[in-house]
Each structure stands twice: as C-alpha cells, then as structure tokens.
Amino acid sequence: METLDKLTKRKDSSVEVPTSSKETAQKSTRKRGIEVPSARKLVLRDVGYPFRVKGDPKPMGLEVDSLELFADYAREQWMGTFVQEGTYLFDRYIMPDYAFQVQEVEPEQSVVSKSTKIILQSPTGSTSDVKTRSVNLEDVIGHEQVKQKCKIILEYLRQPSRFGEWAPRAVLFHGLPGTGKTMTAQAVANEADARIFLAKASDLIGVHVGDGGRRISALFDDARKHSPSIIFIDELDAIGLARSFQSIRGDVSEVVTALLGELDQTSEESGVVVIGATNALPLIDPAIKNRFDTVFEFSLPTVEERYDILRLYTERLPLKLEADLKEIARRTEGLSGRDLRDRILKESLHTAITDGASTITSEIVHRVLDKIQPKNRPTYTI
Numbered sequence: 001m002e003t004l005d006k007l008t009k010r011k012d013s014s015v016e017v018p019t020s021s022k023e024t025a026q027k028s029t030r031k032r033g034i035e036v037p038s039a040r041k042l043v044l045r046d047v048g049y050p051f052r053v054k055g056d057p058k059p060m061g062l063e064v065d066s067l068e069l070f071a072d073y074a075r076e077q078w079m080g081t082f083v084q085e086g087t088y089l090f091d092r093y094i095m096p097d098y099a100f101q102v103q104e105v106e107p108e109q110s111v112v113s114k115s116t117k118i119i120l121q122s123p124t125g126s127t128s129d130v131k132t133r134s135v136n137l138e139d140v141i142g143h144e145q146v147k148q149k150c151k152i153i154l155e156y157l158r159q160p161s162r163f164g165e166w167a168p169r170a171v172l173f174h175g176l177p178g179t180g181k182t183m184t185a186q187a188v189a190n191e192a193d194a195r196i197f198l199a200k201a202s203d204l205i206g207v208h209v210g211d212g213g214r215r216i217s218a219l220f221d222d223a224r225k226h227s228p229s230i231i232f233i234d235e236l237d238a239i240g241l242a243r244s245f246q247s248i249r250g251d252v253s254e255v256v257t258a259l260l261g262e263l264d265q266t267s268e269e270s271g272v273v274v275i276g277a278t279n280a281l282p283l284i285d286p287a288i289k290n291r292f293d294t295v296f297e298f299s300l301p302t303v304e305e306r307y308d309i310l311r312l313y314t315e316r317l318p319l320k321l322e323a324d325l326k327e328i329a330r331r332t333e334g335l336s337g338r339d340l341r342d343r344i345l346k347e348s349l350h351t352a353i354t355d356g357a358s359t360i361t362s363e364i365v366h367r368v369l370d371k372i373q374p375k376n377r378p379t380y381t382i
C-alpha cells in the first residue's frame with residue numbers, strides 16, 4: 001500500500017511543475033494549496049526497472065562517469081517534483097522507467113529545484129546485490145579448514161603487501177546443497193573490511209551474444225577499482241560449464257573464455273580474491289577448476305555438528321522447544337544444515353502453531369522426525 005502510494009507520486013509530480021518554472025530557484029512551491037519548500041539536498045539510490053521478462057538477467061547497475069553531469073541531468077528532468085524519503089523517481093530519457101529511490105532529502109518534504117544538490121549513492125556499476133545479512137564466521141558450524149583459509153583471505157585483504165606472490169587468489173567451495181557455502185561467503189563479506197561483489201552466475205549470462213563476457217569484465221573491473229575486494233560467484237557451474245557440456249549452451253563458451261582471462265589477470269595484481277561456489281564440480285570446466293588454488297569440500301554435518309546447528313537455531317525460535325536436541329541430532333544423519341533448520345525446526349514450529357500449542361513439544365518434534373525419509377540425494381544437481 002505504501003509502495004503504491006509512493007509510485008503514484010510519479011503521476012502527481014509531472015503536473016506539479018511550478019507555474020513560474022523558469023524561476024525555479026524560488027524558495028518554495030505550492031502542493032495542493034500548501035507551501036512546499038524547495039529541496040536543498042537530495043540523495044538518490046539506483047534501484048532498477050520495476051519488472052523484467054521472466055528469465056531475463058537483472059541489470060547490473062549503472063555506470064556513471066560524471067556525478068556532476070548526472071546531477072544536472074537529474075535536476076533538469078525532475079525539476080518541480082515533490083520528494084520525500086522513499087519516493088521513487090523514474091528516468092524518462094536515457095533509460096525510460098529505470099527507477100531511483102530517494103534515500104534522504106532536506107527538508108523532509110520538498111520539491112526539486114534548480115538549487116537542489118543531487119547526490120547519487122555509490123554509483124559503482126555492478127556492485128549487484130551487496131547483502132549484509134549479519135552472519136559471521138563463528139556462526140558457521142564445522143568446516144574448520146575452510147574457515148581457516150577464509151581467515152587468511154581476510155588477513156590478505158587487510159594487508160595485501162604482506163603476501164606478494166603468495167597471495168590467496170581464488171578458492172572454490174564445493175558441496176551438497178544447504179551445507180553452508182553461500183553462508184560462509186556472506187560471513188567473509190561481513191567480516192572483511194573490503195568490498196564484496198556478490199554475483200549469481202546465472203545473472204552474469206546475458207541475453208545477447210557478447211553480454212556475458214561484458215558482464216564478467218565489468219564485474220572484475222569494478223572489483224579491481226575497489227580493491228581490496230572479494231568477488232563471490234555463486235552457482236559457478238552455470239557459467240563454468242565444462243566444454244563437453246557446452247553444446248547444450250553455446251553462449252557459455254564466450255563467458256568461460258572471459259572468466260578465464262579475468263582469473264588469470266587477478267594473479268598479477270593484488271587485492272582481489274575470487275570465491276566460487278558450486279554443487280556440481282564434475283560439470284565445471286577443468287581449465288576453470290585449475291585457476292582456483294584450493295577446492296574446499298563442504299560435507300554434511302557430523303552428529304556433533306548437527307547438535308551445534310540445532311542449538312544455534314533453536315535459540316532463535318519464537319516458541320520454546322522442549323525436546324532433546326541430542327536425540328534429534330542422532331536421528332538426522334544425512335541432513336544438511338539447511339534441512340535441520342527448515343525441515344526439522346521450521347516444520348516443528350509450524351506444526352506447533354497449527355496445533356495451537358504454546359511450546360514445541362517433544363511429541364511434535366517426533367511427529368516431524370517420523371515423516372523425514374532419508375533423502376535419495378543426487379551426487380550433483382543441474
């Protein structure tokens with residue numbers, strides 16, 4: 001509802017150009033009969049298009065060469081528009097309907113005028129999807145070796161010059177779904193005082209020939225510009241597909257070539273580390289696999305680790321859980337961390353809520369456990 005309200009502002013805005021629009025440095029204008037001051041400062045964030053055709057990749061953000069020119073362009077087209085925090089403003093000329101959102105405006109409710117200072121927040125091109133879910137390496141249960149290596153990466157990012165030619169360059173996380181690969185990469189991101197560029201491989205493949213290669217180059221360019229930085233490529237198998245599989249997807253070969261070139265270049269310069277993740281190692285092109293220093297296997301949790309994972313997430317449940325976690329851990333061999341959270345704890349919580357129970361009783365948990373069939377897991381998924 002709120003969003004709808006914000007979106008409709010767009011219509012309002014185009015008609016509310018002050019009558020004396022040539023004298024736009026004026027101090028205020030009228031909105032529904034009320035005096036509205038002109039904005040002194042306006043901070044915008046680029047958001048993207050309101051929708052795209054299913055399957056089309058997400059735009060990777062904007063490349064702005066001159067912030068001053070952008071500010072001029074923005075002022076010109078949104079002159080007279082009423083703005084407040086959260087308002088969406090849509091581009092009309094270069095990329096019609098591309099949206100920007102107001103992050104900050106002074107005074108709180110005002111109108112864009114000739115004297116408004118317009119600032120675009122972090123116009124860093126393909127910094128797509130920088131997430132800051134607050135997990136850190138301590139939240140990752142098990143995977144000690146990986147965490148050790150991640151600490152070295154963190155150390156390197158803090159002091160790249162210390163490592164010289166011995167710098168960690170690229171590591172590959174491989175393992176069954178739900179074993180914590182993405183979570184670990186996010187933890188590294190949160191702990192590193194470095195920029196992280198999170199990219200899903202499927203978003204890097206373009207619609208048109210040449211798009212994919214360009215997107216990869218743009219991603220690495222950005223990372224180099226902002227080094228020290230980490231590039232995390234999730235679901236790497238989507239682009240790192242072995243050549244023998246490439247007849248299925250002809251377009252990936254161009255992407256593979258671009259990725260190889262970029263990976264080679266990162267070896268000669270400091271400050272950029274690549275982390276790739278996949279659950280389909282056999283599908284990955286050997287040439288790409290070779291560019292990674294180490295492949296880490298994310299295995300399923302042991303009984304002790306299952307206990308620790310259950311304990312970690314039980315603390316966050318909104319209802320008290322009255323069951324023996326050790327017993328649950330014993331009965332859940334073969335389940336991943338994600339399974340324990342979603343198929344056991346979440347399912348038990350939902351059952352308790354449906355039953356109208358005030359706690360998650362042992363009986364409820366047993367009912368959920370009885371339903372769990374040991375899964376026939378594929379060795380890898382495509």
Ligand SMILES: Nc1ncnc2c1ncn2[C@@H]1O[C@H](COP(=O)(O)OP(=O)(O)OP(=O)(O)O)[C@@H](O)[C@H]1O
Pocket residue numbers: 139140141142143175176177178179180181182183184278279298309336337338339341
């Ligand atoms: N070792 C672990 N310690 C703590 N939580 C875990 C662990 N493994 C998985 N989880 C939980 O499961 C969730 C899913 O894990 P994650 O998304 O990292 O798996 P993944 O290995 O990237 O899976 P996929 O291959 O499907 O992408 C995590 O967000 C976390 O809540």
Ligand SMILES: [Mg+2]
Pocket residue numbers: 181182183234277
């Ligand atoms: Mg993942």
